[in-house]
Amino acid sequence: MRILHTADWHLGKLLKGTERTAxxxxxxxxxxxxxxxERIDLVLVSGDLFDRPQVTTEAEGAAFSFFYRLQEMxxxxxxxxxNHDSRDRLEAxxxxxxxxxxxxxxxxxxxxxxxxxxxxxxxxxxxPFLSExxxxxxxxxxxxxxxxxxGAYSEGMKRVxxxxxxxxxxxxxxxLAHLTVEGSRLGGGEFEFHCTNSYAVExxxxxxxxxYVALGHIHRQQQVAEAPVAxxxxxxxxxxxxxxxxxxxxxxxxxxxxxxxxxxTQVNERWGKPLRSFKVKVEDLDRRLxxxxxxxxxxxxxxxxxxNPRLREDLFRRFPHLLDVVFELPELERPRKAxxxxxxxxxxxxxxxxxxxxYAAEPEESxxxxxxxxxxxxxxxxxL
Numbered sequence: 001m002r003i004l005h006t007a008d009w010h011l012g013k014l015l016k017g018t019e020r021t022a023x024x025x026x027x028x029x030x031x032x033x034x035x036x037x038e039r040i041d042l043v044l045v046s047g048d049l050f051d052r053p054q055v056t057t058e059a060e061g062a063a064f065s066f067f068y069r070l071q072e073m074x075x076x077x078x079x080x081x082x083n084h085d086s087r088d089r090l091e092a093x094x095x096x097x098x099x100x101x102x103x104x105x106x107x108x109x110x111x112x113x114x115x116x117x118x119x120x121x122x123x124x125x126x127x128p129f130l131s132e133x134x135x136x137x138x139x140x141x142x143x144x145x146x147x148x149x150x151g152a153y154s155e156g157m158k159r160v161x162x163x164x165x166x167x168x169x170x171x172x173x174x175x176l177a178h179l180t181v182e183g184s185r186l187g188g189g190e191f192e193f194h195c196t197n198s199y200a201v202e203x204x205x206x207x208x209x210x211x212y213v214a215l216g217h218i219h220r221q222q223q224v225a226e227a228p229v230a231x232x233x234x235x236x237x238x239x240x241x242x243x244x245x246x247x248x249x250x251x252x253x254x255x256x257x258x259x260x261x262x263x264x265t266q267v268n269e270r271w272g273k274p275l276r277s278f279k280v281k282v283e284d285l286d287r288r289l290x291x292x293x294x295x296x297x298x299x300x301x302x303x304x305x306x307x308n309p310r311l312r313e314d315l316f317r318r319f320p321h322l323l324d325v326v327f328e329l330p331e332l333e334r335p336r337k338a339x340x341x342x343x344x345x346x347x348x349x350x351x352x353x354x355x356x357x358x359y360a361a362e363p364e365e366s367x368x369x370x371x372x373x374x375x376x377x378x379x380x381x382x383x384l
Contacts, residue, residue: 001121001172004035005252007046007216008235010084011062012055015298016323020237020272021055025062027236027271031251032069034267038253040075042119046216046233047082047129047178053089067100077102078117081128082178082216110160111167122172122211122258125164129178129217130157132199154182158205165207172256173209178216181224184232206230212254212262221248221268229262237272241300241324245274273297281305292319300324308364 009028013020035043049063070077079102081090090106097104105126109115116125135156157179164175182200203225206213213230220243221234234249243249250269256262274297280288282305292299299322301315307327315325351371352363 001041001256002039003042003044003174003212003214003254003256004031004038004040005044005046005214005231005233005254006031006236007178007214007233008048008082008219008239009045009063010048010051010235010239012059013051013239015240015275018298018323019056020239021059021062023237023272025058025065027269028062028066030269030271031236032066032073034251034253035070035073035075040253043070043075043077044174044176044214045077045079046176046214047080048084048216049079049082049090050085052084053086064097064100067097067102070102071100075101076119078119078124078126078174078176079104080126080176080178080216081106083129083131085129087128108160111163115164116167119174121256122174123168124174124176125168125210127160127164127175127177127179130160135160153199154201154205157201161205161207165209168207168209171258172211174212174214174256175206175210176214176216180217181215181230184218184224185220185222186218203230211256211258214254219243219247219249221250221252221266223264229264231264234268238275241275241277243275245276276300277302279304282307289318292322295321297321298323300326302326302328304328309367 009024011021011024013024031043034040050059067077077100079090079097081087085106087106090104092106094104094106103117103126105114105128108128108130109126115127116123132153135153161175180200182202206225206228208228210228213225213228215224215230215232218232219235219239221232223229223231231252231254233252234247235243236250238245238247238249248266248268250271251267253265253267254262255265274295276295276297277300278288278292278295279302282303285303292301299319301322301324303325305327306329307325312325312327315322351368
């Protein structure tokens with residue numbers, strides 16, 4: 001059996017207001033070419049098809065087109081929800097996607113209730129992202145009292161793994177899971193709250209009957225366990241400026257047969273536009289602008305020095321591929337600690353603090369006066 005393992009598409013991704021769906025859809029086209037050229041028998045999608053619960057019709061259309069094209073090639077797919085996906089929506093779309101040969105799980109299902117599915121040559125346990133709150137609910141189904149496991153995520157997940165493993169057999173056994181494995185290296189663009197130690201699962205927790213664990217959630221391509229073999233394929237494209245431009249990502253081709261360790265081939269591709277942060281001192285800005293102008297991807301500019309909103313807006317106008325400009329004070333000039341927002345601040349004080357944090361500069365008096373005039377007009381109107 002030849003498998004294409006992919007995850008973390010994040011269709012509908014907005015980066016500083018810029019839609020990335022076209023880039024991700026182009027990467028999905030490359031996956032379809034791999035399915036054809038590599039004679040793939042099964043596609044695994046381990047969560048985060050979408051970047052948020054509500055996405056554009058273009059984002060949904062790209063996903064539906066992918067599965068429809070797979071169906072034309074007579075290649076089935078197994079799909080689970082990630083923490084960015086709408087579980088309910090994927091469940092609702094499951095009957096429709098089944099017409100394209102895709103078996104979808106938005107909600108966690110246990111053994112005997114659809115958590116393990118039949119596939120050609122074996123079985124697959126399907127485990128969508130499970131938050132701590134929903135893990136408690138799953139524990140209640142397993143043992144009648146989920147409160148015992150609240151705050152012990154890894155231990156609770158072991159019980160879920162053990163439950164699903166009761167339906168595995170002696171053939172090829174897969175598990176799709178969207179979670180963080182202890183010791184895995186972050187890609188840089190993940191929702192870090194769901195990647196902390198409290199959400200990390202021990203690599204030894206995976207059932208020994210598994211032939212391969214197809215993971216999603218971490219955007220860096222990497223192997224995280226050997227017995228059983230477990231991999232993250234990484235995101236399709238570089239999703240965030242926090243992700244290294246050259247960090248491995250793409251997809252995995254996995255060859256499986258009973259009783260033989262899986263053979264994993266990395267497809268480490270540079271799909272999508274590159275993202276790069278340029279850091280420059282304010283006095284060197286003019287000299288570095290040519291480098292910024294010729295960069296072929298999306299750029300972020302970190303300027304060391306005091307800036308102002310006018311400079312920021314001028315840079316955005318001159319460079320359409322520039323998505324973010326941040327002013328950063330030199331270390332010696334930085335305040336020791338930013339002041340928390342005070343409830344008793346008026347809007348002028350709050351905006352002044354915002355300007356200091358965002359532009360490392362005091363707001364212009366003319367701008368403050370303009371805001372004050374608008375503020376007074378609005379409130380005068382409310383009193384009519």
